[in-house]
Structure formats: structure tokens, C-alpha cells
Amino acid sequence: MTALHSPFARKLGAFVALSNIEFDVLERLHSRRHVFPAGRDIMHEGQVNQSAYILASGWVCSYKLLPGGTRQIVDFQIPGDFLGLRSVLFRTADHNIEPVTRIEASEVLANDLINAFSTTPRLAAAVLWAASRDEAMVVEHLVGIGRRDAKGRMAHFLLEMGARLKLVGLATREGYACPLSQYMLADALGLSAVHVNRVLRELREDGLVTFQQGQVTFDDFDGLVTVAEFDRHYLDHEGPLMK
Amino acid sequence: MTALHSPFARKLGAFVALSNIEFDVLERLHSRRHVFPAGRDIMHEGQVNQSAYILASGWVCSYKLLPGGTRQIVDFQIPGDFLGLRSVLFRTADHNIEPVTRIEASEVLANDLINAFSTTPRLAAAVLWAASRDEAMVVEHLVGIGRRDAKGRMAHFLLEMGARLKLVGLATREGYACPLSQYMLADALGLSAVHVNRVLRELREDGLVTFQQGQVTFDDFDGLVTVAEFDRHYLDHEGPLMK
DNA sequence: ATGCTTAACTGATCTAGATCAGTCTGCTGC
């Protein structure tokens, strides 16, 4: 797999004009490829000197545990996404990362990253851009949990994952494969699993989306966009600094 | 005011070892000083080619508007914080920024920033670090709204602002001046203003905190930490990349 | 001095979503 074809380079390249030199540096960042099984955390809050990864295949979730035993899933990562970048910058991990499926991920060494910044400052800006995009998604998630009701939250979530997956060729306007259980959806959306079940049924009965057997199917895309108050364009940011 | 004394340089310098050259570059970033009155937005979602600022004095809030007319405040910024960094990277603003008080802020030009990255890659890493710290705060906010009840949310929020203000010398263990109205707290915490009022009263009656007349007073700091399930250390990240 | 506005505050009522307590499937292991 060349840098030009990895989901990560594809995602960055879609938004910022990187030269061949920068693609080469990018490629050399992927030092070692690892495979992790589903369900066993690959990063724990408080762990130090953890390395970062770029996800090549599979889904993972980043979450935080609360003393009460509940957890809040902050975000899901799909192929092409960074895993644990913040944990590297802070030297100690501030969240947990659990593979939702079996995953393949390339390790990114902290030193390689900082050296790459010296070689090509443009890449630094590109990574900053990628980090900001992650932050924008967390912000959107925050807004959803704070001010949307359960139905809107679910609708918005399913659309957002669709939009993100489409960028890496894993979704169409029709739908996508989604390996998440209703329990995970509950932990992500700040709902109970029971209520997730009801909301999914309601959305299905309204003829908007069907989520069954690991498959999300958009039955009425535009209708769903309406109930979700989804801004189709918020993921299509361009990187002005690298033009 | 020299770079060594600006809240921004102070904050960065507290965590990453920057050389004099880097401090100089930092200082030159503050190009023009502006004053904005309270209440009138200085940045609107969708606005293009907006510049970023570094806040020198006063408080601002970053928020998103929902079609229903409600809003969600994503975060408050205090002296030393970046304003609208994401909006520069994306070229178009993805949120609104409203000064809570009269503020002073230094404009940071996008080109200066990218040029600074070329001169001193360390500074790029430092800015990436600062952006990641912002993201960590949004994550913590998300967790609070998703999984904490109203009392815990409020307690956590008041403690977090205290911790942040202490870093720039604007708070002590006793308390701090806080210019936020109960309406703003409601928009930040995903509650109604009515409920904010009740929760503040309960916390006061429990002898934990008093928030009255623009002043937050910690009546029982440790007790408050307990009900908030506050992790005192989550703001104390060191930047390993610049050691 | 008398409105006008903005924020703090309160009681009464309502409701979205939690919690409790299950059932029903389809696996995996033995």
C-alpha cells in the first residue's frame, strides 16, 4: 500500500495540496503495522509513553470512564483516522481506546512525527488541520448531546458516520455497514440502551433509517437530514493554509 | 507587555521549554491589539477568512446555534487562550464567538502563523499542543453533559474554570470573579436557566460553593471536588515533544 | 418618580428518557 492509497493520506490529500516529498514523509511515518482483536483496549487513561496509530482498517471507539462505572464514548474512529494523538502530545493518555472490530493500525512514533515537522512544516499544518477536524467533530457531538433530543441525536449520528465513511469509500448514499451494538450507541449518545432501541424503532417506523444486523440503510435520506437538522457541509472544510 | 509576560506565552511556557527565539516569534505573532465590547459577536458561523486572536483580557464564549433557536456554548475562553484557531484552519468559521465582557485581543494573521511554523517547527508542535489541550477540555465537557447529572456538571464546571483561571493568575483556592449569567451557564451545561438557579442554590445550601454577584467562592473545596468527581490533574499535561 | 429592561429567583405541572424487570433470539462451548 503506497501513501497515495492509504486512507490517511487520501483523507489529508483530499483537503490539502501535499507535494510528493510530503507524501513520502507521510508514508515513512507508518512504521509498523499492528493487528488488534476486537474488544480489548489498546490504550488506557493514565498510561504513559503510549504511541499513536493511524487506523488502516476496522472501527475503534475512544471513551472515558466515570467513577460511577458509566462511560461516555467520545468518538468513533474509522480507517484513515488518527488514534491517540493527544495522548502522545500529553505523554499520558487522557482516554481509553477500544477496538470495536478487529483492526489494523500503523504505529506512529512521536519522534518521527516531530522530526517530520522540521522537515516539512506544511505537514505540521496538515496534522494541525486533522486534529482540528477531530475537534470539530467532538464539538458537533457536544452540541448534539447538549441540545438535541434522542431522535435528533441518533439521526445526526447516523448521518455523520455516513458522511465520514463516504470520504474513505466505505459508505454510499444508500447506507453502510456499521459494527456498533445498541449498547455502544447508548454510551456514545448519552442515552440508555433501552431508549436507543426505541428510538431506532421509531426512526424505522417513520421510514427514515433502518439499522439492523450491522447495516445502516437510509430509507429517506432527505427526511433524515431534516429531523437531524444536519448540516451536510460541515465536514467539507478546506485547508487554506496549504493552498 | 513582553512575550514573557503575556498570558499566552506564559501558558505555553509553563508546559513547553521554548527558547528566546521562539518567544520572539511568538511575540511578533501578536500583530494588532483590538478592543471589543461585551455582547456583540466577533465571529459568526459561516464567515470566511476570519482571523484568529489571542485573548489578552476578559472572557468570551464560543457557541453554536441550532435551527430551533437554542444554542450550545462549547467553551469559554479566558486570557491566554486562542480564539477561532479552527476557523482559520478551515477558512470558514464553524462557530460563533461572543465577548462576555469587554475584551482585549491580539490579532494573529494566518500567514504569520504558517511562516512561524517554517521558522521554528517547535512552535508548530507547541500550537498543536495548545489545540489539543482545547480539545481535551471539550472532551471533558462532552463527558459531563453526557453522563453527569446537573449538580455534578455545575460543580465540575466551576472547578474547571477555577483551575484554568489559576494558571493565568486569575483565581485562588478561595474562588474567582466570574462574569457569567445563569443563562450562559444554562447554555453551556445543557440545562434550563431555571434549573441552573436551583442547582446553584442547592450547592450553596450544601455548603460547597457560592456563586453570587459575579463571584465564585469555594466554601468546601474538597467536598466540591468529591461531588464533581473532579480529576485535579487533567489540566496539568506536559508537552513531551519539546523537552 | 416612573417606567423599562435584565437577571435572579420560585412554585406548579409536565414529559423525555431512565430504570426495572423481564422475553426472545442466535451463538459458543461442552
Next chain:
DNA sequence: GCAGCAGACTGATCTAGATCAGTTAAGCAT
């Protein structure tokens, strides 16, 4: 062939927090 278990699903009940409809007090403008 059946126990054990996870995930999807459901009805009944409960509650945290929203919503509605106010009052009170502090500026500040005319």
C-alpha cells in the same frame, strides 16, 4: 442436546429536569 451468554427488544413505572407562569430587585433612561 442443553447450559450459558450477549444482543435485540418490550411494557410498566419512576424521576430529573424542562416548561410555564409568574415575583422581586437592581440598574438606567426619560
